[in-house]
Amino acid sequence: MRAKNVDFEVTYVNLQDKPDWFLEISPHGKVPVLKVDDEILFESNAIAEFLDETVPPRLHPEDPIARARNRAWTDYVPDFVKALNAIGYATTQEALDEGIANAPKAIARVEGALASRGNDGPYFNGDRLSLVDAAYGPMLQRFLLVEEHLQTGILNDFPLVKAWAGALLSNELVTGAVADNFAEEFVKNHLRRKTVAGSKMEARGMAAE
Ligand SMILES: N[C@@H](CCC(=O)N[C@@H](CS)C(=O)NCC(=O)O)C(=O)O
Numbered sequence: 187m188r189a190k191n192v193d194f195e196v197t198y199v200n201l202q203d204k205p206d207w208f209l210e211i212s213p214h215g216k217v218p219v220l221k222v223d224d225e226i227l228f229e230s231n232a233i234a235e236f237l238d239e240t241v242p243p244r245l246h247p248e249d250p251i252a253r254a255r256n257r258a259w260t261d262y263v264p265d266f267v268k269a270l271n272a273i274g275y276a277t278t279q280e281a282l283d284e285g286i287a288n289a290p291k292a293i294a295r296v297e298g299a300l301a302s303r304g305n306d307g308p309y310f311n312g313d314r315l316s317l318v319d320a321a322y323g324p325m326l327q328r329f330l331l332v333e334e335h336l337q338t339g340i341l342n343d344f345p346l347v348k349a350w351a352g353a354l355l356s357n358e359l360v361t362g363a364v365a366d367n368f369a370e371e372f373v374k375n376h377l378r379r380k381t382v383a384g385s386k387m388e389a390r391g392m393a394a395e
Pocket residue numbers: 201215216217218228229230231
């Protein structure tokens with residue numbers, strides 16, 4: 187929505203204590219949900235596609251083949267998220283080691299997509315943000331934060347993913363899409379989940395009193 191310069195209001199929901207009004211409108215009990223007048227839309231991809239069809243500028247490529255490939259890579263986000271979250275949300279060293287051992291497979295697939303996308307970036311489709319960028323940006327943003335503490339260096343083997351993450355995190359449209367207290371909530375979430383990354387945040391004195 188920020189890339190489309192559209193007026194909107196954000197209501198943040200405490201996912202640990204979901205309010206009734208939210209459970210009434212969110213069919214899966216998950217965020218995000220978009221309210222358009224009196225209509226409710228859910229699922230990130232469905233919302234992104236709706237916005238792209240209704241609010242210019244079009245972020246999807248004009249070419250149907252390129253558009254289908256963009257959608258295919260957006261569909262891959264859950265696998266990518268699962269692989270990176272196995273590292274970020276690991277609660278034991280053993281789980282972390284397993285996450286680090288398994289994640290390269292998923293990251294390599296995205297590296298392959300970037301290698302064969304037919305442009306030099308910095309974004310997925312070249313010099314303009316796309317829905318693929320919007321879909322991967324939040325995970326990459328969170329993973330780079332986790333990496334500050336875990337320092338697995340896992341992205342060093344994937345220069346295209348690393349460069350893409352860097353480009354996305356240099357774009358205020360991407361980084362500004364989180365709540366003002368995002369950094370603080372991010373730490374709190376890791377402490378609450380007792381993650382290995384969280385223990386390192388705590389050791390660095392990042393835990394809010
Ligand atoms: N496929 C959904 C996934 C959404 C999702 O997993 N949202 C998480 C936060 S990132 C959530 O609301 N979790 C709360 C819960 O599952 O109770 C989408 O892309 O919109």
